Amino acid sequence: MTSPPSPAAGPHDDPRADLRWGTTGALLADAARRLGPAEAIVDGDLRLGYAGLDAEVTAAARAFLAAGLRKGDRVAVWAPNSARWVIAALGLQRAGGVLVPLNTRFQGAEAAYVLGKSRARVLCTVSGFLGRDYPADLSAAAGGPGTGRPYEGLPHLETVVGMAGPAGEGVTPWEDFRARGESAPLADAERRAAEVGPDDLSDMLFTSGTTGRPKGAMCTHGQTLRAYGVWSTVVGLRQGDRYLIVNPFFHGFGYKAGWLASLLVGATILPQRTLDVPEVLDVVRRERVTVLPGTPTLYQTMLEHPRFTADGVATLRLAVTGAANVPPALLYRIREELGFEHIVTGYGLTESCAIVSMCRYDDPLETVASTAGRPLPGLEVVAVDPKGDPVPAGTEGEILVRGYTVMKGYFDEGAETAATIDAEGRLHTGDIGVIDAAGRIRITDRIKDMYIVGGFNAYPAEIENLLGRHPAVAQAAVVGVPDARMGEVGAAFVVPRRGERIDEAELIAWCRTRMANYKVPRQVHVVAELPVNAAGKVLKNVLRERLATSPPPARD
Structure with missing residues (x-):
């Protein structure tokens, strides 16, 4: 295969200037024509050549069209790595959708926030991965399980597709979702793909920052x-x-x-x-x-x-x-x-x-x-x-x-x-x-105090906001500390509310049910007050110095 063209020299050039394909859909279609049977993806017993992957992506695009996806609509994928993840992502992008990936370590409330913020109309997810039932977790956080309205707290979410595992309440199995795509003419899928251009959004990845609230880039x-x-x-x-x-x-x-x-x-x-x-x-x-x-x-x-x-x-x-x-x-x-x-x-x-x-x-x-x-x-x-x-x-x-x-x-x-x-x-x-x-x-x-736990970005402001919801916590400050296995882990300094007592192990256990595991502090230090400067900002360098000069508490 010919290497991608060399980039232009200037920093402000049109981002389309070097493009050979323009969109992910056009990239795959061209690769299918050139590489045909060459293996594109191997997932267990599944082996798809480039032509076969392109055909599956077209079928997925038709399924998204049949579900009413409009150009620019957001579609979330909350699932572990798999061939179907790739097919869903490329299919929704070929249909003009915007991919919103969700962290598989999210708890239901974390996923609900991103789905609500992005106003995603479709969610592709799984059940049974590492003992998790993602649709059930989401329903418990943002809906009414057993009421016939499992995701009523997410008014924009119209379709939940189960890519793997048993399909529970409000979930359409992938096979049924794909089959419904046959009602969308192939010509419509080709027309929609042609309407998508280099300047259209392909994805919206959520990150956090100083505000502690995830934002879609x-x-x-x-x-x-x-x-x-x-x-x-x-x-x-x-x-x-x-x-x-x-x-x-x-x-x-x-x-x-x-x-x-x-x-x-x-x-x-x-x-x-x-x-x-x-x-x-x-x-x-x-x-x-x-x-x-x-x-x-x-x-x-x-x-x-x-x-x-x-x-x-x-x-x-x-x-x-x-x-x-x-x-x-x-x-x-x-x-x-x-x-x-x-x-x-x-x-x-x-x-x-x-x-x-x-x-x-x-x-x-x-x-x-x-x-x-x-x-x-x-x-x-x-x-x-x-x-x-x-x-x-x-x-x-x-x-x-x-x-x-x-x-x-x-x-x-x-x-x-x-x-x-x-x-x-x-x-x-x-x-x-x-x-x-x-x-x-x-x-x-x-500057933003972010630290990295085993490859995952952890944002103290977000974790501090979550810790602040504990009924016994008045204030919280989180810093990253070195860890031989994970690179860095979180250490939380918490100030109890008046008349309350904080048990470190209980607080860590509470965190595990409310946030992704990489965000959970591995250490908790109960303090009477947090060090602050004249403007009232917590001096996290002082907290790091305390940790560097004192032994850590026992790990749970």
Whole structure:
């Protein structure tokens, strides 16, 4: 397959300028014509060639049309990685819909908030994954189970499709949903696909920030395809690669740098539902996997597993890591014992199509260990002081990004958008970093206090808001602390309400029923008051210093 065209040099170019396809639907249709029977996706016993995947996506698009989907309508997918996830996403996008991925670790109330905020009309989900029944969880949080109106708290949600597992109240099985698509003429599906263009929204990934309320970052087909065409070239992804995707599809790493990038170059997608290391090792050996991105935790666990053998991973070629600082010693061990030819890392955020900079596939390990690489070609990235003026090379400043990857804004959040993207089109990332003379970026701190738990972004403001709902909590402050296995975990400092007593273990257990597990603080410290400055802002640096000088409490 011909490599994607090189990006233009200027940071403000039309994001469609380099496009070969324009939309994800056109990308797949072209790949089906060129690659035909070549394996596009392997999911257990299911093996689909590019032509077969294209046919399934067309059937899904017709099903969405039959369900009344209009161009621009939002469709949520709340499910683990699978071939059907990819088919649903591409089908709704071909029908003009906007993909809204939901974190599989969300509790019902968290999912209900995103569904309500996005005004999603269709939800594709599952039951029976890791003992969870997602539709039932959602109904308990936003509806009336057993009343015939299981999702009455979400007035825009018209259709819930069960992609796997038993279909309960208010859920249409995927097979029935797909069959109903036969009532939508093929010509209508082709007409709708032709109406979708590079400037139309392809997805809305939700992120949190200083307000603690998730916000939908809007990105288009054109900018996403351009960004990951460039990304694929930079990291060395190529036609014929066999890409085992353990990163969740609800995240930009698993979606855009995962299955979408695979389609861009003609690679084979191998979805992995859970981080089951023995199964990962088996799939790598059986399917002759060549590309295996993941967090440092994954690679370290693989190396330590008793079923690990060098022969079993002999086909591995490319590792893309990130989500935490990677110790140099671990990188050398990954290369030598897992046998990767190339290891790269990078930096990104949801508001920038999940990508800003990447190491190149031929960068030395010293560069990979100490930096997040250089900006993608065509992006303008600078570090600035508090006044907004650029700082000299090697000096810390806030990282600003301008160019084709920057989101169109937050959905229905004008003030938040204006506070994040300035009048000159520069995205204020909230991250502090250093850009050296060669243009390589090193992130040193986060203005927004975000920390990363095993590859998942955790936002203290959101967790603090949830902790504040506990009847015994008057105030809460959350910081990230280093953790040998997860990279970072949360530590909560809580002030009890007058006359109340807080039991640390009980509060952690309470959190587990109300928030995704990566958000749950692993430590709870009950304090009489929180340290604040003259303006009343909590001094989180003081809290971190306390943790650094005192032993942590016993882990549950």
